Amino acid sequence: MEQTAKVAVIGGGSWATANIKMLLDNRTDKEVFWWMRNEESISHLRQYGHNPNYLSSVEIRVPAENISNNLEEMLSQANMVLLNVPAAFLPDVLNKVPAGIFKGKKIISAIKGFVPEDHMIIGEFMNKKYDIPLEDIVVLSGPCHAEEVALEKLSYLTIASADPELATWFASLINTRYIKTNVSDDIYGTEYAAVLKNIYAVASGICNGLGYGDNFQSVLISNAIREIMRFVNAVHPIDRDIKESAYLGDLLVTAYSQFSRNRLFGNMIGKGYTVKSAQLEMNMVAEGFYASNSLHQINKIHKVNMPICRAVYAILYEKHSPHIEMRLLADQLS
Numbered sequence: 001m002e003q004t005a006k007v008a009v010i011g012g013g014s015w016a017t018a019n020i021k022m023l024l025d026n027r028t029d030k031e032v033f034w035w036m037r038n039e040e041s042i043s044h045l046r047q048y049g050h051n052p053n054y055l056s057s058v059e060i061r062v063p064a065e066n067i068s069n070n071l072e073e074m075l076s077q078a079n080m081v082l083l084n085v086p087a088a089f090l091p092d093v094l095n096k097v098p099a100g101i102f103k104g105k106k107i108i109s110a111i112k113g114f115v116p117e118d119h120m121i122i123g124e125f126m127n128k129k130y131d132i133p134l135e136d137i138v139v140l141s142g143p144c145h146a147e148e149v150a151l152e153k154l155s156y157l158t159i160a161s162a163d164p165e166l167a168t169w170f171a172s173l174i175n176t177r178y179i180k181t182n183v184s185d186d187i188y189g190t191e192y193a194a195v196l197k198n199i200y201a202v203a204s205g206i207c208n209g210l211g212y213g214d215n216f217q218s219v220l221i222s223n224a225i226r227e228i229m230r231f232v233n234a235v236h237p238i239d240r241d242i243k244e245s246a247y248l249g250d251l252l253v254t255a256y257s258q259f260s261r262n263r264l265f266g267n268m269i270g271k272g273y274t275v276k277s278a279q280l281e282m283n284m285v286a287e288g289f290y291a292s293n294s295l296h297q298i299n300k301i302h303k304v305n306m307p308i309c310r311a312v313y314a315i316l317y318e319k320h321s322p323h324i325e326m327r328l329l330a331d332q333l334s
């Protein structure tokens with residue numbers, strides 16, 4: 001890994017903006033390219049050096065010519081691609097460029113979601129649809145809200161890859177005073193756990209919206225980590241410690257944080273909003289909504305006992321009453 005990193009960040013939301021900040025604050029020599037779809041945001045960024053709609057206080061020092069909505073142009077100059085579009089929109093975004101453009105590039109996914117059409121995690125999607133070898137794929141995960149990165153609050157990220165040298169290289173590009181990194185080879189477990197925790201954060205929000213208290217939430221989340229453990233052990237059984245921050249830590253931050261979009265979305269559902277009205281009100285993406293359906297489909301194969309995910313699915317997709325579902329769920333928790 002002797003070459004200079006040329007990283008194309010794909011996505012213009014809050015996590016992409018936070019990732020750009022980490023890459024720029026890190027001192028390793030590199031070049032950064034940034035693709036986003038919104039032309040007005042691009043002009044604003046070029047002129048003022050701030051993303052107007054997400055983490056607008058963060059100073060962005062990317063050269064104007066390296067920010068564009070021409071995906072092919074941004075990708076063709078890079079040797080690393082950092083994917084950061086909500087999973088539901090990823091296939092449409094990538095369909096705009098020839099599939100071969102990814103050949104020979106390292107792919108880093110910072111996305112925590114399933115591709116809805118295929119119910120695949122991103123690493124699997126890039127491997128199956130774009131023929132990217134697993135050794136060229138990296139998962140960027142861990143308990144970390146973009147808003148706290150903007151404030152330079154101390155945060156820990158886990159970089160998972162089947163190739164430990166690649167994971168270590170990527171880690172060396174984002175380490176800063178306020179970002180610490182761990183390296184892991186559990187590429188599947190890290191990604192599945194990061195997607196599942198969004199569903200539990202929705203559950204946590206629903207309970208909060210319904211008026212359940214901290215006593216109940218602690219039981220909900222201790223059951224949630226057991227569900228995550230059962231599921232990742234079923235889909236990818238390796239020796240892992242589920243208490244590590246990429247698994248338990250990410251669940252905790254998302255289920256409890258004031259910044260969690262999934263929790264906020266769940267909270268609105270618990271308070272009586274419809275799914276549509278909660279989504280419109282938020283103006284940000286709650287991956288847990290899409291993940292709930294994909295997990296439901298995937299679990300028809302694995303048949304893991306996941307009563308919390310089942311309850312969230314019933315509320316979001318079968319229009320069951322949150323009040324009744326959570327009462328029924330409460331009888332199954334311990």
Ligand SMILES: NC(=O)C1=CN([C@@H]2O[C@H](COP(=O)(O)OP(=O)(O)OC[C@H]3O[C@@H](n4cnc5c(N)ncnc54)[C@H](OP(=O)(O)O)[C@@H]3O)[C@@H](O)[C@H]2O)C=CC1
Nearest residue numbers: 012013014015016038084086089111112145146284285287
């Ligand atoms: N925010 C966080 O703290 C963290 C987020 N993540 C993950 O990062 C990923 C990206 O989320 P995040 O940056 O937070 O998202 P945000 O909610 O901040 O932003 C949403 C992004 O999605 C784009 N978008 C909306 N609709 C479409 C569409 N139809 N086609 C293409 N793009 C669209 C928006 O573009 P536009 O502005 O033009 O509408 C915007 O760039 C998610 O998988 C999330 O789970 C992971 C860790 C932390």
Ligand SMILES: O=C(CO)COP(=O)(O)O
Nearest residue numbers: 142143144259260261262
């Ligand atoms: O993944 C996250 C924190 O680690 C972000 O969670 P939310 O999308 O719920 O804000």
